[in-house]
Every structure is written in structure tokens, then in C-alpha cells.
Amino acid sequence: MxxxxxxxxxxxxxxxxxxxxxxxxxxxxxxxxxxxxxxxxxxxxxxxxxxxxxxxxxxxxHTGSSGAESxxxxxxxxxxxxxxxxxxRVFRNANVWRHPEAEANGLTFSRAYSLALAPQIIHTRSKLLSQLVSSRAYRQVEFLAVGSFYVHEPARGDEPAKLSRIPSSREDVFSNTSIPAKSKRSLMKFLKFVIDYDSDDQRDVWQAHADTHLSDFLTTQFKLDDDLRKYILALTLTLDGKVTVANGLAVIHRHLTSMGLFGPGFCAVYPKWGGxxxxxxxxxxxxxxxxxxxxxxxxxxxxxxxxxxxxxxxxxxxxxxxxxxxxxxxxxVSHGETISRLVAVVKSPLKSLFEATVEGAPAPAVAVVAFPSSTIPASESASDPPVYAMVHSSETGECPNGQSAIYLTTHTSPSAKKNLEQALGSLLATAAEQETPICLYQLYYEQTVSExxxxxxxxxxxxxxxxxxxxxxxxxxxxxxxxxxxxxxxxxxxxxxxxxxxxxxxxxxxxxxxxxxx
Structure with missing residues (x-):
């Protein structure tokens, strides 16, 4: 020494x-x-x-709100x-909850779990992947496919709540039976536009609106209805729900152009064993x-x-x-952006979320579910930020077989924790194949970022x-x-x-x- x-x-x-x-x-x-x-x-x-x-x-x-962290x-x-x-003060207000009969219901030994503080997906066109390849570090990392992106649809009349898969390709759009033909044409027009949005021909369409809300742009320029706008906004993964046209188009372009780069049916990957x-x-x-x-x-x-x-x-x-x-x-970080995250371990493989949707595609290990604020029962207003759930199967190595790890994230607000819990409950009730899965363990915390x-x-x-x-x-x-x-x-x-x-x-x-x- x-x-x-x-x-x-x-x-x-x-x-x-x-x-x-x-x-x-x-x-x-x-x-x-x-x-x-x-x-x-x-x-x-x-x-x-x-x-x-x-x-x-x-x-x-990390339990205190004053930011006392060692x-x-x-x-x-x-x-x-x-x-x-x-x-x-990056992390604060952390707490843990365990089911009273967690062990009896399958919560096993501590190291059977690897819960990530940063469960970010990586788009296949990300520079991170190319630099892991050029630096020869890629051989030490195993990447898994990120599968479908969903929007949670609340119950409407006699129709129960459901998860609607977001169409991300021409085949997706035309195989979707819930979208009317006229809406499909409008959606296809937008998807074609995004693929080429930064070309000389297309910049004139959006640059004058670059700093306005993407939702308004989708309405005025492409005549997309509420449901289609909800799909498009969900793909931006924007936590505050207020993405601009310039930022939103860039993110959706990355999503669409990443699709199929490493194989059919997925546009992003996730590193096994903890992201x-x-x-x-x-x-x-x-x-x-x-x-x-x-x-x-x-x-x-x-x-x-x-x-x-x-x-x-x-x-x-x-x-x-x-x-x-x-x-x-x-x-x-005292004045930076703050998010709230709820990490849950549930007793269910949630198989319906991890089905390959394209022939020849690998079995996905991660699914993404968006909860617009209007679909969250605890949300105090339609202006509340959305909740996103990243659902991970046991293939990620983050939980044992027969269980799933769910990472729910939203912007911090007085109702954030309640919104996360409500979204978790709605997800489990909707994705369950039979009875609602049991939640075994929850970790909640808030994270603030610097400039x-x-x-x-x-x-x-x-x-x-x-x-x-x-x-x-x-x-x-x-x-x-x-x-x-x-x-x-x-x-x-x-x-x-x-x-x-x-x-x-x-x-x-x-x-x-x-x-x-x-």
C-alpha cells in the first residue's frame, strides 16, 4: 500500500x-x-x-430528504x-417494502437479484455500442433484445383495460386491427416523414415549429387523433410529457431507424446482469x-x-x-431535474409481454409500457407527468425464474409515489394471464441530476x-x-x-x- x-x-x-x-x-x-x-x-x-x-x-x-448521503x-x-x-444529494427519500410473506411466496436469497439504479435501454444505433466494439470491450457484455413498446389503455365502458402495442413499422401499422383505415394512412405518412425528417426536403415542414410541443405538431401537420398521438408521444420516452418537435422527432427517428439493425423485431438492447x-x-x-x-x-x-x-x-x-x-x-444537484423510481419484484414471468412479434426475432427480455397521466387513477390532473414501466424478465439475470423485475419512473411531484404504485397495480392487473401477480419487494427512491x-x-x-x-x-x-x-x-x-x-x-x-x- x-x-x-x-x-x-x-x-x-x-x-x-x-x-x-x-x-x-x-x-x-x-x-x-x-x-x-x-x-x-x-x-x-x-x-x-x-x-x-x-x-x-x-x-x-439515502432515506433523508436533506440529501445526507455517504x-x-x-x-x-x-x-x-x-x-x-x-x-x-443525487439520491434521497429511499425506502424498501417487503411482502409480509415474501419468502413463503418465492422471494429467495439476496444474490439471486441484481436490481439496477440505471435500467436504461440502448438503441442499436447508439454510439455506445459501436465504441464497445471498437474498444474490444463488447466480448465481455451480453446484450438482450428489448421487445414491444406498449401504451396502457384504461377500461372504457364494457371494454376492460388493456395494453396496446405501439406500431413501429409499416407491417405493424397494417396488421393492427384497432386502428381505422384513415388513421393508418395518417400514421404511415408521419412514420415516412420521420425516417427522412432531417433531409433538405423535410426540414421546412418542422423547423418553424422546432420549439413547440410535439403533440400540437402531430395534430396540425398530420391530423393524428388522440390515440395515435398517445402512441407517438410514448415512443419519445419523455418523462415530463412536454417534448418539443425538434427533440421528439430526433428520438422517434432513432427508434425507427434502429429497428432491425441487429435482427428482426427489436430496436434496442439491454446489458444482462444489471444494465x-x-x-x-x-x-x-x-x-x-x-x-x-x-x-x-x-x-x-x-x-x-x-x-x-x-x-x-x-x-x-x-x-x-x-x-x-x-x-x-x-x-x-440541488436545483436539478428530479425523478421518482419504484423498483418492484413480482411473482410472475409476465410471459405475454415477452413474445416475439416478428418471425425470426429473438425472445425479448425487456418490454416498455407507457402510462399517460390520463390513464393513472391516482393522477391529480391530466397535466401530471406520465409513468413509464420497464418490465424485465428473469433472462436479464436481475431476478430468478418465474419472477419479473419492473422499473417504474416518473417526474417527481407530490403524487409521484402514489402514481407509481397505481401504475404498478394497473400493469399487474392488465398483464396478468390469470390472477393478479403478487408483488414481493419494492424499492423507492428519488434521483436529482446536475447540469x-x-x-x-x-x-x-x-x-x-x-x-x-x-x-x-x-x-x-x-x-x-x-x-x-x-x-x-x-x-x-x-x-x-x-x-x-x-x-x-x-x-x-x-x-x-x-x-x-x-
Whole structure:
């Protein structure tokens, strides 16, 4: 341990969240001396995945509304949020509920579960996938197909509540018997427009409306009725329900153009064993193979700055180290966007949600269900934000066979927790094949994000780069990779070459014939 302080480090990275871990991957062939710390005793930071016991322990440090957390403090000059502990406020108001007879009904040993803090889907056209391939890290991650997207339809008269699958292709539209012929023509006109929306011919249609609500644009320009607008808005995965035309068209374009890229019937994938946590751990393993030193349960604070163009850090284990660059996370989250999430483990495989809808398509492991505010019984007004449910089968490795893990998300409001619980109840009642499934376990928490830009400053003469906190989006945001590249350039300095970012040859012994996506 004493040898850690013998030679200066080129960079000290605080936190093993996804962005810090991808930076470690990007630096893994650079021959730089890298010390990678995390004050937590687990990898993944804000994108971690927990066993039940770990989730219970995590909740004890995130129960308060004041933001007193010991998990996120990894900091340097001043405690920084992703690196931070008592000063961080990314997670708060966490609590756990167990069914009184959970074990008798099938809740099994703690490590049979891997509940993700960041259950984001990854569209097949995402830059993250291409960079995992170019960096040769993809062989360590198993990806599963994300299947159908649904909208919850409440009961109408004698017609019971149901889940309506959102059509995302020409075949879907024309095989749907519930959409009238005239509406199908309007929907097809819109889908064709979105595929080519950024071309010179199509920009004139929407650019004058770029900052207006997508819902109004769908009405005035394409004459879509309430039901069709509900389908289109659900595909945007927008948590506040107020997506603009410019943002909405970009998201729907990504959804439609991702369909079929890696195989029929799906447009997105999900990493097995805990979502983005698995990607972060794979990236950290690459960093370790490249010579990086990893220390969990270890935080750092600035001891002295500007010593021979280095900063001296005092680690929580008492050792002092010197570094030429610092990487941390922003802690200015007090006024950021806040989401509420309810994670539920239920005693049912919910098989009806995981059926392949196209011949030759892989069996999906994830389904997405949108609950517009008007369909949520507890919603206080139609202006309340929607609820989204990401339903995961046991194939994700997040729960045992015969059970499902459900991640429900909405914008935080006074009625958010009640809306999430009502949406969960409606989903189980609607998706059940026979009797309503039993909910065995629930984890609730609120998450606040910082500004979406990194903070670049200096500690003495040493550069310090602080990543923004993770995006609350339900689909992975490729802009975070631009931030990773920015941090990589900060560390590499004059050695940085754009065409070398995360582009590596296979290490000796790697199997070049391994499948890219399993």
C-alpha cells in the first residue's frame, strides 16, 4: 500500500460510475499511471446494481430528504457529488417494502437479484455500442433484445383495460386491427416523414415549429387523433410529457431507424446482469488489465496543491498520493431535474409481454409500457407527468425464474409515489394471464441530476474535470460519450488523437470470432 505514494499518478479518477469507467477504458492502452478510486464498496456508483441485501444497506444512507448521503462522496478539492458522501444529494427519500410473506411466496436469497439504479435501454444505433466494439470491450457484455413498446389503455365502458402495442413499422401499422383505415394512412405518412425528417426536403415542414410541443405538431401537420398521438408521444420516452418537435422527432427517428439493425423485431438492447452497471464493470476490468490500480471503499481529499505541477491527495486509508490530473463528478444537484423510481419484484414471468412479434426475432427480455397521466387513477390532473414501466424478465439475470423485475419512473411531484404504485397495480392487473401477480419487494427512491455539462477547473496548476451526474433518461444518451472524450483529451493532452479514441486492436489471446451481440 505504501508504494502507492512512491511515484506520481498521471490521473486519479474518483468514482466508478459509467462515465468514469468508460474513461478508464479509453485510457487503458495509454500507458499512463491511473489510480481509480470509489468511496463505495461496490462498482457502478450511480449506475450500480444491487442484491437485496445491498439495496437494503444502500437505502439506510439515502432515506433523508436533506440529501445526507455517504455513498457519493469521492472528492477532491471539495466533496464532489459523484465522488461525494455526506454532501451529495443525487439520491434521497429511499425506502424498501417487503411482502409480509415474501419468502413463503418465492422471494429467495439476496444474490439471486441484481436490481439496477440505471435500467436504461440502448438503441442499436447508439454510439455506445459501436465504441464497445471498437474498444474490444463488447466480448465481455451480453446484450438482450428489448421487445414491444406498449401504451396502457384504461377500461372504457364494457371494454376492460388493456395494453396496446405501439406500431413501429409499416407491417405493424397494417396488421393492427384497432386502428381505422384513415388513421393508418395518417400514421404511415408521419412514420415516412420521420425516417427522412432531417433531409433538405423535410426540414421546412418542422423547423418553424422546432420549439413547440410535439403533440400540437402531430395534430396540425398530420391530423393524428388522440390515440395515435398517445402512441407517438410514448415512443419519445419523455418523462415530463412536454417534448418539443425538434427533440421528439430526433428520438422517434432513432427508434425507427434502429429497428432491425441487429435482427428482426427489436430496436434496442439491454446489458444482462444489471444494465449499465455491467458495462461500467467491464470498462473497469479493461482499465485494470491496462495497468490501472483500483481501490474501493476509498475516498480522497486535496492535501496540498501546486506542488511541482501536481496535487497531493490524502486518501481515506491515510496514504498520500500525487496526481497530474483529477477526474470527479459534479455535486451541484440541488436545483436539478428530479425523478421518482419504484423498483418492484413480482411473482410472475409476465410471459405475454415477452413474445416475439416478428418471425425470426429473438425472445425479448425487456418490454416498455407507457402510462399517460390520463390513464393513472391516482393522477391529480391530466397535466401530471406520465409513468413509464420497464418490465424485465428473469433472462436479464436481475431476478430468478418465474419472477419479473419492473422499473417504474416518473417526474417527481407530490403524487409521484402514489402514481407509481397505481401504475404498478394497473400493469399487474392488465398483464396478468390469470390472477393478479403478487408483488414481493419494492424499492423507492428519488434521483436529482446536475447540469448536463461537465465542470472544468483547476486545483492549483492541476486540471480537474467533473462529470455531470447521470442522465435520468430511460434510453442511453449518447451525448455522455462526448463528455468522456472531452475528459480523455484533458488527460492525454498533446497525445490525444481523435481517431484513436476507444479504437484498439485485440489483445493477445482474444478470440476474434466471438459474437458481437449474443
Amino acid at each position: 505504501e508504494s502507492l505514494g512512491d511515484e506520481p499518478w498521471d490521473v486519479v479518477i474518483c468514482g466508478t460510475g459509467l462515465q468514469q469507467s468508460l474513461l478508464a477504458l479509453a485510457l487503458s492502452r495509454s500507458k499512463k499511471r491511473i489510480l481509480h478510486l470509489d468511496p463505495n464498496d461496490f462498482y457502478g456508483q450511480h449506475e450500480a446494481a444491487f442484491s437485496l441485501q445491498e439495496a437494503d444497506s444502500w437505502v439506510t444512507t 455513498v457519493a462522496q469521492t472528492t477532491t478539492a471539495a466533496p464532489a457529488e459523484g465522488s461525494a458522501g455526506p454532501g451529495g 449499465l452497471s455491467e458495462v461500467a464493470q467491464v470498462a473497469c476490468r479493461a482499465g485494470a488489465v491496462g495497468g490501472g490500480i483500483y481501490m474501493l471503499d476509498t475516498s480522497a481529499e486535496v492535501e496540498t496543491a501546486d506542488v511541482h505541477d501536481k496535487v497531493s491527495l490524502k486518501l481515506s486509508n491515510g496514504i498520500s498520493v500525487q496526481a497530474a490530473a483529477l477526474i470527479s463528478s459534479r455535486d451541484d 448536463g455539462t461537465p465542470l472544468v477547473e483547476t486545483v492549483g496548476a492541476v486540471p480537474k474535470f467533473s462529470f455531470p451526474s447521470p442522465s435520468p433518461n430511460l434510453a442511453f444518451d449518447d451525448s455522455s460519450l462526448d463528455t468522456v472524450k472531452q475528459a480523455w483529451k484533458q488527460v492525454m493532452g498533446d497525445e490525444a488523437q481523435d481517431d484513436e479514441f476507444m479504437i484498439f486492436e485485440d489483445r493477445e489471446g482474444a478470440d476474434a470470432n466471438d459474437e458481437i451481440y449474443e
